Amino acid sequence: MLKKLSVAVAAALLASCAVPTQQDKTAGSADGQYESKDAPIQDKAASAQQVANALLKHNSPLQPDAKLAQYDNLWQRIADQMTLTVPYNDDIESQKRFFIRNQKLLKTASDNAAPFLYHIVTELERRNMPLELALLPIVESTYNPKAGSFSGVLGIWQFSSGTGRNFGLKQNAWYDGRRDVIESSRAAMDYLQYLYSNVEQDWLSAVAAFNAGEGRVFKAIERNKYRGKPTDFWSLHLPKQNTSYIPKLLALAELLKNAEKYAIPMPILANQPQTKVIPMNRGLDLNKAADLLGISVAEIRRLNPGFKSTTVPSASYQLVVPIDSPDSIEQRLAALPQVKVAPVAASGRYKVKSGDSLSKIAAAHKTSVKAIQQANQLSNSQLKIGQQLIIPGLSQMAETTKVARSDKAAHPTSSGAQSYRVKSGDNLWEIGQKLKVSTEQLTKWNKLTAKTQLKPGQTLTYYTKPVEKSASAAKSMTYEVKSGDSLASIAQRFKVKVADIVRWNNIKANKYLQPGQQLTLYLAS
CATH class of the missing domain: 3.10.350.10 (LysM domain)
Incomplete structure (x- = not known):
């Protein structure tokens, strides 16, 4: 197993990091009134509309060119391509001293990142984004997919629930895309490109907005423009807790780029992919998949941290496996028995009987006590006979339900409304993306709740135009x-x-x- 960073060092790093990321923390009104000048920005990164729609799909990274393939160490490949200017200032120097005192940090981050870093680096190169961004998850989480905070942000990029959904990260009873390293990295790059296109094309300001909230940074830029001041990151007036975030990133970049000068042993990581991604569209028992792959259950969970349990329902998702898995592994995984569920829970609900306990119910339906408590908002383990419980994810896994499939996803009806028939494996987010409506709209139109389990064959009503x-x-x-x-x-x-x-x-x-x-x-x- 990989060597873990000491609790003290990890605590020191997390304590020094800025508070939760994303636009959930928007700033209030600026002091005083001023008029903004219209300053349209030419988008040289990504299509802001596509990013805002969360419709950018993961593109397989291009193979590195011959020059990049010659590197032995992936971290050296990153260091040699870093381009951001690192000025001399007290904040950066202070952060450099912190990391020099805690040299195990880069080793820990490298161990955590090992299965995924090649994917992240090649995708940053493909998008022509600064390679320093590969260091951002060190600042955020030490590349720990399970990292979280009191405010509910999760994953190596510390996405909040709302921002994650805005950028296409699914979150449901059995999966959280914020902890899926491959998918959350795609979402983080989408978000950073969107920010870059709106902050005078300044990557440091984009990173600051990623951390501090875009409203705060946008406002600071507009205030400086109104006053005739420069609008680069270093000229912006931002809270101290936010301005310490950029020095952490630049301090790491400076140390990695000049490891010999600062007597810091550079982590060694082979410059080649460690994992590959297999598309799946079926129920799967990760225990059986691990046996087939010849790895431990702990390792397959490490490669796929987005899954909340070892039981994956019948749905569209991706499975990360070791790079040395045989070419036939996709077909062999497809040949594994489908996940079976108890008929009593085929609807996604279970009626409590005499003698039942949460642990007994969880074991019978291959889920966890915690998952059942979260799905039913239970504060303790006490149950009542006759109580109805939602069993997370089982409505999607039911194999006994026969669904009539139609070539058309939606059928127009009268009064401007249309209907959609739920298919096995559907969830509200995917349906919303397909129909181009929001999850919140679907929920309100159909009188659903956040905990409602969809059933194959269920009909949902939606509207393609705003109605009266x-x-x-x-x-x-x-x-x-x-x-x-x-x-x-x-x-x-x-x-x-x-x-x-x-x-x-x-x-x-x-x-x-x-x-x-x-x-x-x-x-x-």
Whole structure:
């Protein structure tokens, strides 16, 4: 097993890191009033509309060119391609001293990153993004997929639940994409490219917005523009807890790039992929998959930290396996027996009987006590005879249910409404993406809750256009943009998608909003 960092060092690192990431913490109004100047930014990174829609799919990284393939050490490949300027200042020097005192940190991070770092590096290269960003998960989490915080952020990139969903990370009873290293890295790069296109194309400001919240950084840039000041990161007025985040990243970059100068042994990691990704669309027992792969259950869980248990339902997902797995492994995995579930829970619910306990129910349905408690919002293990329990994920795993499949996903009905028939393996997020509506809208239109388990054959109602309030589907409102607002912060506040705001108001996703600007929003009733 890989050597772990001491509790004291890990605590020191996490204590020194800035508080939760993403736009969940948007800033309030700026002091004083000023008018923003329209300064459209040409997007040289990614399509902001695509990113905001969370529709960018993972593209297989290109094979490295001959020069990059000649490196023996993947960390050296990163160090030699780093391009961000590291100025001399007290904050960076202080962070360098911290990392020099805790030299085990890079070794621990390298061990944690080993199965995934090659994927991350080649994807950063493919997107032409700074290689320093490969060090960002060291600052965030020491590359620990299970890292979390009191505020609910998770994974190596420390995504919040809302931001994760905005960028396509599924979260349900059996899987959390924020802990899936491959998928969360794709989402983090999408988000960083979106930020870069909106912060004067300054990567340091993009990273600061990733950490501090885009509203705060956007506002700081607009304030400096209004006052005729420079808008680069170092010229922005940001809270101390946020300005310490960039020095951590740059200190790591400086030490890695000049490891010999600072007498820090550079971690050694082979410059070749350690894992490969296999697309799956079936129920799977990870215990049986581990036996087939010739690895331990602990190792397959380490490679696939997004799964919450060893039972994976019948759904579309990806499985990370060792690179030396035989070429036939995909077919051999497909030949494993389908996951079986107890008929009593085929609907995703279980009725408590005399003598039942949470541990007994969890064992019978191949889930955990904690998962059942979370799905049913139970604060303790006490049960009542006749009580109905949601069994996480089992509605998707039921193999006995016969589903009538149609070539058309949606069938128009009267009154502007349309219907969608749920298929085995569906979840609300995937259905919303397919129908181009939000999860929140589907939930309200069909009177569902966050804990509702979908059933194959179930019919969902949705609307392709905003309908009148009398139809109980959506209502319109006018929102006046305030200083510090961004499309993402407004979308999050009113539980709509950035892409919908863009479409409803015929605006561009990568342009600044103007204080006082009027936006039309359609909200689910």
